[in-house]
Amino acid sequence: MTWLSSWLKEIIMVVLLASFVDLILPSRSMERYVKLVLSLLILLTLLSPLIKLLTDAADIKLAGAFNRFNQQSAAGGSKGSLQQIMEQAQQLKNQQNQQSLEWAAREIAAQMQEQIRKQNGQNTAEVSVVLGMDGKDQNGGADQNPYIKGVTVVLRQEDEAAAKQSGANPEPGQDIRIEPVTPVQVEVQMDQTKGDSKSAKASSGKEGASPPEGKSNDKAEAIKKMLGNTWGLEPETIIVQDGSAGDQKL
């Protein structure tokens, strides 16, 4: 019953408002037009339960339409509208950049995955790459170059043979061209059943890993080296993380 009372209240309020506006209208000449709009508003209020039933989010749509109208009237002259157009163009450009970066990241990730698979003989490596633009502002011109912000490798295998093998294998001779690759973080995460979270912290940042967890570190090191060599990444910037600890963090 609450909706009924609120609906009635709304109708009464709108009718009151309309009659009040009729009263304070300045002249006859505007009257017909104002009356049309006011009657439309009253009709809208009367229909509001029906509108809520039939169309979704009429209020939001109405608000959006009015906001657009407001913005249009606020923009005013040609200069404002030109500025608007430029802003929209900038937005579109940024969106496009973002999309192409995402696409490139996916491609690079796929290639890295292929490399790791070739090296280790394991299919389950998941690679995700985050690309970024160098240069301070995202809105700059053509002098920006994409670089790899971060690489995350997740290995889902505890195969020690593969790990041993990986150390010996030379990197595959793929020629991959990616434009200037600057500081990169490679995070190799391994899903290991024996969760040694210590090694993650110990080896993150430094390359030197604690000896007990030699196997996993060997593997991680190998992947790290391989990726670093193929993609021209500096070894200092590569961070190796252990799988179980990484998973807990994530």
Next chain:
Amino acid sequence: MEIIQVVGLGLIATILILVVKEQKPMFAFLLATATGVLIFMFLMGKISTVISELERMAKSSGVDMIYLKTILKIIGIAYIAEFGAQVVRDAGQENIASKIELAGKILIMVLAVPIIGIIIETVLKLLPS
């Protein structure tokens, strides 16, 4: 007693205009316009209290603020268009005055467009297709 102030201002302005009109019709027009603006400004403060009261009422009764905004916009457009048209008409430019009124009417109609759109959409959905 504001009404006395307004009427007094209007009377004085009218007498001055009648005096000046013979010599300098230009200054008479300026005087008339200035008086009009003054009275308009004076009324602005008064009408703001009315509008804030309306706003409060609408808020307490749960009416969509969109409706109130639309209605207030209509009033504003009507008032300003009317004022401009009258000033221009005083100067004898009937043509421009009617154009100003036309602009006011069209702007009011533009406010109605989203409402009409939603009503038509609802009606179309009601009908069996």
